[in-house]
Amino acid sequence: MIALKNIRIGYSDGLLHAENIELKSGTVYILVGKNGAGKSTFLKTLSKQIPVLSGEIDINGTSIGNITARELPKEMSYVPVHFPHMDYVRSREFISAGRAPYTNALGRLNEIDENEIQSAISTLGVEHLSDRFTSELSDGERQLVAIAKAVAQKTSIILLDEPTAFLDYSNKKKVLGILKQTAEQLDKCIILSAHDIDLCLDFASYFLIVDAETKELKLLQDPSKEEIIKVAFD
Secondary structure, eight states, X not given: OEEEEEXXXXXXXXXEEEEEXXXXXXXXXXXXXXXXXXXXXXXXXXXXXXXXXXXXXXXXXXXXXXXXXXXXXHHEEEEOSSOOXXXXXXXXXXXXXXXXXXXXXXXXXXXXXXXXXXXXXXXXXXXXXXXXXXXGSOHHHHHHHHHHHHHHTTOSXXXXXXXXXXXXXXXXXXXXXXXXXXXXXXXXXXXXXXXOHHHHHTTOSEEEEEOTTTOBEEEEEXXXXXXXXXXXXX
């Protein structure tokens, strides 16, 4: 679970703020806002890439400031919008990196690690990509592999920055369905930013919306498309 307590995030002058919001396990949250509204900054703040300016963020009952860099990857995984450029790395090897927080200094994988990797590959349906170099994949295929890595990481929280950005309609539906199933069946808190409001309404009940006027992050349950547009874009 994630608890936001009167936070202000961004850079020196702040970008957006939120009062008291609790994000629970077993749920998918869709993050919506204008370009430049702070969606990526919010996700980077949750993953400690950017410090919170004020207020408190608790991750599973612990202040984010007290979670070490070693422990954080066991609590949450983060999928950026752009796939890292890595030549001569096969897809399975990239997905295996999701197990890094649990391996020894030599990075050796045990049976549990191998099972989690294979489960993630099967869940995302990327068996046919396992032996291909990531540099050979299409943008959409790379995104599926990146999500598989996050699933293999076995965290209670998954953050995704526009995970459907480079996917065709069929794969967008597939990924959103997988994320919904993963959240509900494995009791995970999943937050993803997206622009496909119509499609997301079919897969999620909770929306985190950056108010276009006040820059406040608001949590809405079962909003209509019109409500989302009014808050986020009008």
